[in-house]
Amino acid sequence: MRGSSTDPTRSPGHRRARRSAGALATAALLLPLLGAAPSESPTDSSASTLQQAFASASAEYHVPQTVLLAVSYLQSRWDTHGGAPSVTGGYGPMHLTDARTALAATEHLSEGTEDARGDSARPALHPTAQLPAESQLPARLRTLAKAAELTGLPATDLRTDETANVAGGAALLADAQKNLGESLSADPADWYGAIARFSGADDTATAASYANDVYDVIHTGEQRTTDAGQQVSLAAQPGLAPDTAQLKRTGLRTVSADGTECPKKVSCEWIPAPYSQFGTDDYGNHDLGDRPASQSIKYIVVHDTEGQWDGVLNLVQDPTYVSWNYTIRSTDGLIAQHVKAKDVAWHAGNWYINAKSIGIEHEGFLAAPDAWYTEAMYRSSARLVTYLTKKYGIPLDRQHILGHDNVPGPTTSTVPGMHTDPGPYWDWAHYFDLLGHPVKQTAHRSGGLVTIRPDYATNQPVYTGCVTAGQPCAVHGSSEVRLYSGPGETYPLIKDIGLGTTPTTGVNDLSSRVSTGQQYAVADRSGDWTAIWYLGQKAWFKNPQKHPTAVAAAAGLVVTPKEGADSVPVYGRAYPEASAYPTGVPAQAISPLPYTLLKGQKYVVGDKVPGEYYYAVTFTTDSHKVVVGKDLYYEIQYGHRVEYVRAADVRLERSSR
Numbered sequence: 001m002r003g004s005s006t007d008p009t010r011s012p013g014h015r016r017a018r019r020s021a022g023a024l025a026t027a028a029l030l031l032p033l034l035g036a037a038p039s040e041s042p043t044d045s046s047a048s049t050l051q052q053a054f055a056s057a058s059a060e061y062h063v064p065q066t067v068l069l070a071v072s073y074l075q076s077r078w079d080t081h082g083g084a085p086s087v088t089g090g091y092g093p094m095h096l097t098d099a100r101t102a103l104a105a106t107e108h109l110s111e112g113t114e115d116a117r118g119d120s121a122r123p124a125l126h127p128t129a130q131l132p133a134e135s136q137l138p139a140r141l142r143t144l145a146k147a148a149e150l151t152g153l154p155a156t157d158l159r160t161d162e163t164a165n166v167a168g169g170a171a172l173l174a175d176a177q178k179n180l181g182e183s184l185s186a187d188p189a190d191w192y193g194a195i196a197r198f199s200g201a202d203d204t205a206t207a208a209s210y211a212n213d214v215y216d217v218i219h220t221g222e223q224r225t226t227d228a229g230q231q232v233s234l235a236a237q238p239g240l241a242p243d244t245a246q247l248k249r250t251g252l253r254t255v256s257a258d259g260t261e262c263p264k265k266v267s268c269e270w271i272p273a274p275y276s277q278f279g280t281d282d283y284g285n286h287d288l289g290d291r292p293a294s295q296s297i298k299y300i301v302v303h304d305t306e307g308q309w310d311g312v313l314n315l316v317q318d319p320t321y322v323s324w325n326y327t328i329r330s331t332d333g334l335i336a337q338h339v340k341a342k343d344v345a346w347h348a349g350n351w352y353i354n355a356k357s358i359g360i361e362h363e364g365f366l367a368a369p370d371a372w373y374t375e376a377m378y379r380s381s382a383r384l385v386t387y388l389t390k391k392y393g394i395p396l397d398r399q400h401i402l403g404h405d406n407v408p409g410p411t412t413s414t415v416p417g418m419h420t421d422p423g424p425y426w427d428w429a430h431y432f433d434l435l436g437h438p439v440k441q442t443a444h445r446s447g448g449l450v451t452i453r454p455d456y457a458t459n460q461p462v463y464t465g466c467v468t469a470g471q472p473c474a475v476h477g478s479s480e481v482r483l484y485s486g487p488g489e490t491y492p493l494i495k496d497i498g499l500g501t502t503p504t505t506g507v508n509d510l511s512s513r514v515s516t517g518q519q520y521a522v523a524d525r526s527g528d529w530t531a532i533w534y535l536g537q538k539a540w541f542k543n544p545q546k547h548p549t550a551v552a553a554a555a556g557l558v559v560t561p562k563e564g565a566d567s568v569p570v571y572g573r574a575y576p577e578a579s580a581y582p583t584g585v586p587a588q589a590i591s592p593l594p595y596t597l598l599k600g601q602k603y604v605v606g607d608k609v610p611g612e613y614y615y616a617v618t619f620t621t622d623s624h625k626v627v628v629g630k631d632l633y634y635e636i637q638y639g640h641r642v643e644y645v646r647a648a649d650v651r652l653e654r655s656s657r
Contacts, residue, residue: 048230048231049162049163049230050078050093050162050163050166050226050228050230050232051230051231051232051233053162053163053166053167054068054069054072054166054232056163056166056167057163057166057167057169057170058170060167060170061167061170061171061173061174061184062174062184062186063170063173063174063177063184063191064185064186064187064188064191066188066218066234066235066237067173067188067191067195067214067218068166068169068170068173069222069232069234070188070214070215070217070218070234071094071169071173071195071198071214072093072094072095072166072169073217073222073234073375074210074213074214074217074374074375074376074379075090075093075094075095075169075374075375075376076090076092076093076094076095076372076374076375077224077226077375078093078224078226078230078232079093079226079227079228079372080092080093080162080165080226080227080228081227081370081372082227082228082370082474083159083160084370084371084372084474085098085099085101085159085370085371086330086370086371086372086374087308087330087363087364087365087368087371087372087373088140088141088308088309088330088331088363089101089141090330090331090374091144091158091159091160091165092158092159092160092161092162092165092166092168093162093165093166093169093226094165094166094168094169094172095169095331095374096143096144096147096158096159096165096168096169096172097140097141097142097143097144097200097331098142098144098145098155098159099137099141099142100137100141100142101155101159138200138202139200140199140200140201140202140331140332141200141331143172143200144158144159144168146172146175147168147169147171147172148168150168150171150172150174150175151164151167151168151171153167153168162228162230169198172198173191173194173195173198174194176193176194176197176198177191177193177194179197180193180194180197180246180249180250181249182194182246188218188237188240188242189240189241189242189243190243190246191242192211192215192242192243192244192246192247193243193246193247193249193250194246195210195211195214195215196208196210196211196246196247196250196252197250197252199211199331199332199376200331200332201252201267201331201332201334202252202253203252203253203254203255203267203269204247204250204252204253204254204255205254205255205257205267205268206255206267206332206333206334207247207250207252207267207332208244208247208267209265209266209267209332209333209334209380210267210332210333210376211242211244211247212265213333213376213379215240215242217234218234218236218237218240219236219237219238219240220236220238221233221234221235221236221237222234225457227457227477255267255269257269257270258270260335260337261337261340261341261388261391262335262337262384262387263383263384263386263387265383266333266335266380266383266384267332267333267334267335267380268334268335268336268337269334269335269336269337270336270337271313271316271317271336271337271338272317272338272339273285273286273316273317273323273338273339273345274317274318274319275288275319275343276319277619278319278320283319283619284318284319284320284321284322284323285316285318285319285320285321285322285323285346286323286339286343286344286345286346287343287344287346287614287616287624288342288343288344288616288621288624289342289343289344289355289614289616289624290342291341291342291343291344292341292342292392293342294614294626295355295356295612295614295626296356296392296393297341297356297357297358297392297394298356298357298394298400298607298609299353299356299357299358299394299400299401299402300357300358300360300385300388300389300394300400300401300402301347301348301353301357301358301359301360301402301403301404301407302360302362302381302401302402302403302404302422302426303324303347303359303360303361303362303403303404303419303421303422304361304362304363304364304365304366304373304404304421304422304423304426305327305361305362305363305364305365306364306365306366306421307363308363309327309329309330309363312327312361312363313327313336316338317338322345322346322347323338323339323345323346323347324338324339324345324346324347324359324360324361325337325338325339325340325341325345325347325358325359325360326338326358326359326360326361326384327360327361327362327363328360328361328362328363328377328380328381328384329363329377330362330363330364330373330374330376330377331374331376332376333374333376333377333379333380333381334380335380335384341358341388341391341392344614344616345358345359347359347361347404348404348407349404349407349409349410349414349417349418349419350407350408350409350410350414350418350572350573351410351573351614352410352572352573352574352575352612352613353402353407353408353573355612355613355614356612357402358388358392360381360384360385362377362381362422363377364377364422366420366421366422366423366424366425366426366507366508367423367465367466367467367473367507367508368466369425369463369466369473369474369476370474370476372425373426373427378427378430378431378434379434381431382431382434382435385401385435386435386436389401396432396435396436396437397437397517397606398428398515398516398517398518398519398637399519399604399606399607399635399637399642400606400607401432401435402642403421403422403423403426403428403515404419404420404421404422405418405419405420405421405422405423405510405515405640405641406515406518406640406641406642407419407641407642408572408573408593408641408642408643408644409498409572409593409641410572410573410591411572411589411591411593412498412591412593412594414572415498415499415572415593415594416498416499416500416501418641420507420508420510423507423508424461424463424478424479424480424507424513424515425476425477425478425479426479427456427477427479428479428515428516428517429453429456429479429516429517430456432516432517439451439453439516439517439551440453440551441453441551441552441553442551442552442553442554443552443553443554443555444552445552446522446525446552447522447552447553447555447655448521448522448555448558448602448655449519449520449521449522449552449553449554449555449556449558449604449655450519450520450522450530450532450543450550450551450552450553451517451518451519451550451551451552451553452481452514452515452516452517452518452519452520452549452550453516453517453548453549453550453551454478454479454480454481454516454549454550455547456477456478456479456516457477458477458547459477459478459479459480459481459549460475460476460477460478461478461480461481461482461505462505463478463505463506463507464504464505464506464507465506465507465508466507473507479515479516480513480514480515480516481513481514481515481541481542481549481550482505482512482513482541483512483513483514483532483534483539483540483541484512484539484540484541485537485538485539485540486540487526487527487529487531487540488529488540489542491540493505493511493512494511494512494534494535494537494539495511495512495535495537496510496511496512496535496639497535497536497594497595498593498594498595499511510639510640510641511640512539513640514532514534514541514640515640518637518640519553519556519604519637520532520533520534520603520604520637521533521558521601521602521603521604521655523538523539523601524538524540526540528542528543528544528545529541529542529543530543530550533601533602533603534638534639535595535638535639536595536596536597536598536601555654555655556604556605556654556655557604557605557652557653557654557655558602558603558604558605558652558653558654558655559597559602559603559605559634559636559645559650559651559652559653560597560599560600560601560602560603560650560651560653561597561598561599561601561649561650561651562648562649562650562651563651565599565649566598566599567596567597567598567599568596568597568645568646568649568650569592569593569595569596569597569645569646569649570592570593570595570596570597570636570638570643570644570645571590571591571592571593571633571643571644571645571646572591572593572643572644573591573644574609574610574611574612574633574635574644575588575589575590575591575611575612575613575629576588576610576611576612576613576627576628576629576630576631577590577611577629577630577631579629580611580627580628580629580630580631581613581627582625582627584623585615585625585627588613593643595638595639595643597636597638597645597649597650602653602655603636603637603638603645604636604637604655605634605635605636605652606634606635606636606637606642607634607635608632608633608634608635608647609632609633609634609635609644610628610629610630610631610632610633611628611629611630611631611632611633612626612627612628612629613626613627614626614627615627631646631647631648632646632647632648633645633646633647634647634650634652
């Protein structure tokens, strides 16, 4: 939800912006968690210390080691994040939560002012930060205090020492097991209820979804090297059958998922965004539609909330604020649906994309690399996206599964204000693994196309401005690769003329970055460096053969200017030609951006689409119309963001292997 400026112009389909005092008051928890930076190297030279910690805690608290390992994997993938808290104030491999301590150590990062509808200017809300009292926080956000009580260990140790943290998690699981009247069984199958309670969920659906994910981890097994260099493994037990009947004894409330559009294997609540009229010509906070009957749904847009769960839910229920379709909670993966898929939410900052997309917010902060996204949230999101893409026929690739930072500015004036979430720390490779479509090499030798695919953990480009302008962010893995104007890091960074600024290493500066899963046409090669066509330029990135940051892609479709054209315009939206608009619907400007596709350059095609515009400017829907033109467009991977070119302006080619 981050951004900076809006288009001051107003045109049909745009409604005036409003600020909401009510939303300001309800955003008390809208705070980024900028905790301690992670260590740049492991704090312990032993590669098995953490594995031993699980064994020791298992023996001391009589919790099966298998259960401890699987719960921890779902909480953190066994990472420690150098003692930094997650977005919900969770610490260490067991994600013990101490949200008030984490909040007290933070400072508020102001949001931008992108018009989330992508039509007229609606300044973004600037909530007032207030520190909540301990008693105001739900129990799921203060499990560390309970762990300290059970273990007798200092809270500081539970936050910063991985061995203590694992012991705290084991104590919580054992306590939950006892409170359910269950024995401290050595059989992992007997811990379903305790795991469900450990999730912190307050309803059976969410708790069951969490517990099922834990047992999925046990069934498949896992092994990895953590961010602190620890080697941890969990042997697979595919035949283990948990005692799911224990769920009935947890005392958790039952929440109906009626009315939600979610897969069966996730927990989902209906928390509707209001469709309300206020004043004589304004309403919020979404548009009623008839998708996909009237227009196709082609995109999923991945956002991060830049705020915590409770504050964010208050905002989406404010009729004077913006909207999105779903929010996913960090602690347990709970999904809240706010806008039906048939309706158009205001979330992407580009009306064309909004009209053809579903927006999903994830509890997190892009500029806080260690306010990390939990495994529970990644898995819940992946299940939701898998369900939606199957239901609406959306391809599982980076041309259709967009980050908010991949959405183009609809007009030249909006380009500088477009949002940059979920940012460089969202793990696209892991996300697509969970989606069942891993980002991998699809050609046996270097050819005309490459897919960006750095190793997330070891790819650690320097970013600045996470806390203080110009200052380095914490060293951290990243999905993104930096681009230079020549084959070496001494060359200047690639410049984005649409931004009109000198490129920097700022965490929100997308001028010279490509992201995992994005595909580009190869322009040149020199030693360990590969050049691609990017923003009308030849852009270079380091791509050594032994440790590649991109992999060869199979032959695919690219576009280049048609014969006789030196350049063709690039667009941020695929609107119809003027003659396509019926009486009563004002024709929308095609509005070329300051970018061009130059002769000799090639860009990867994501889709071929007709010019289309959804006219919706009134609260009543009788005047709403979908206008479809005869002009066709190609969606292309032009820079960090996707863009569009008219099919009549370009020549379609198949890139060679």
